[in-house]
Amino acid sequence: MILTASVVVRSYNRLDAALDAVDRLLRQDYPSFEIVLVEQTEVRTPAQEGRLGSLERDPRLRILRTRPLGGSGARNEGARRARGDVIVLLDDDDLPAGDGWLAAHMRNFEDPLCLAVTGRQIHPGGREPPYWNMARARRLVLTYTPLMWQRCFVRGDTRSTRAQNILGTNASVRRSALERFGFWDTCTRVEDEASFCFRLLAGKKPEEYLVFDPEAPIVRRLDVVGGLDKRRMRTGEYGRALFEFFHNIIAHYYPVRFVLLYPCYVVLLAAVSIEWVLMESRGHATVSRKVGGVAGVLLLLPFRWTWWLASWTAARLVAGAPAR
Numbered sequence: 001m002i003l004t005a006s007v008v009v010r011s012y013n014r015l016d017a018a019l020d021a022v023d024r025l026l027r028q029d030y031p032s033f034e035i036v037l038v039e040q041t042e043v044r045t046p047a048q049e050g051r052l053g054s055l056e057r058d059p060r061l062r063i064l065r066t067r068p069l070g071g072s073g074a075r076n077e078g079a080r081r082a083r084g085d086v087i088v089l090l091d092d093d094d095l096p097a098g099d100g101w102l103a104a105h106m107r108n109f110e111d112p113l114c115l116a117v118t119g120r121q122i123h124p125g126g127r128e129p130p131y132w133n134m135a136r137a138r139r140l141v142l143t144y145t146p147l148m149w150q151r152c153f154v155r156g157d158t159r160s161t162r163a164q165n166i167l168g169t170n171a172s173v174r175r176s177a178l179e180r181f182g183f184w185d186t187c188t189r190v191e192d193e194a195s196f197c198f199r200l201l202a203g204k205k206p207e208e209y210l211v212f213d214p215e216a217p218i219v220r221r222l223d224v225v226g227g228l229d230k231r232r233m234r235t236g237e238y239g240r241a242l243f244e245f246f247h248n249i250i251a252h253y254y255p256v257r258f259v260l261l262y263p264c265y266v267v268l269l270a271a272v273s274i275e276w277v278l279m280e281s282r283g284h285a286t287v288s289r290k291v292g293g294v295a296g297v298l299l300l301l302p303f304r305w306t307w308w309l310a311s312w313t314a315a316r317l318v319a320g321a322p323a324r
Helices: 015-025 048-055 072-082 101-110 134-140 175-181 196-201 235-253 254-260 262-279 285-318
Strands: 005-011 033-039 061-065 086-091 095-096 112-124 160-163 171-174 209-220
Touching: 005 072, 005 101, 015 033, 015 048, 015 095, 033 072, 048 061, 061 072, 061 095, 061 254, 072 086, 086 095, 086 101, 101 112, 101 171, 101 209, 101 285, 175 196, 175 209, 196 235, 235 262, 235 285, 254 262, 262 285
Parallel strands: 005 033, 005 086, 033 061, 112 209
Antiparallel strands: 086 171, 095 209, 112 171, 160 209
């Protein structure tokens, strides 16, 4: 029996990029799939409306026009409305690298013990090899550190069935796994795929597994503006989003570990923020801005952490735990 696939594309104020992705998806050679576009653009041009209407004539495309739902909220809405046996996730700034991309994902699910898959990412113009230590990257792809921070290494080239998590794009998951473990928590602005992975790790059977499959590659378009725009956040905004992820997600699923290792999370936030300034942030494009951003993280983090903790605690006392 051929499994059916639902490709969920969440899009916020990046409609042109999303339609490029849909156009590439409609060329996939897998025999049974639909595309669910969760469209949250607030203002559409006539040209965009015309292109949207033209693509919508294809019965494989369903468009869910909705108010902005946030990253995980939009993913949840698309997954709930999807009809396929397998939910495939693609961000609107990414493109399948070939017409066999979806079929490559779906081949993994021929084994009923495979619960989820993440494919490889191609960064145009990126360094080759993509990691300084390729042996380490191949060994640790899609695993967690002791602090439950995700190691990615998804630009690697070697298949692994030892993965512990999936990404939020170029990933696929069985519908039955979502029904068993629930959807994605909405109380974080970054790393919003982690909550599902934490529940899956805790509840899956020993023989069930997750896959990193480099035969299912996407091309990442890192210069597309709009969306959640994580790459254009200020250092304080990005740091606070990480702080909220630590306290709302990791602390919820691993409370003892979080309390015992609490000082380590301050160091982790500094390290991740510095890496973001140096590697991802579009607001720190020059050397002077990078130096200033790193200095700001190191000098201001103790004060920011204290303020974030006070305001987070006060909000918890007033409103209780956040909705999930």
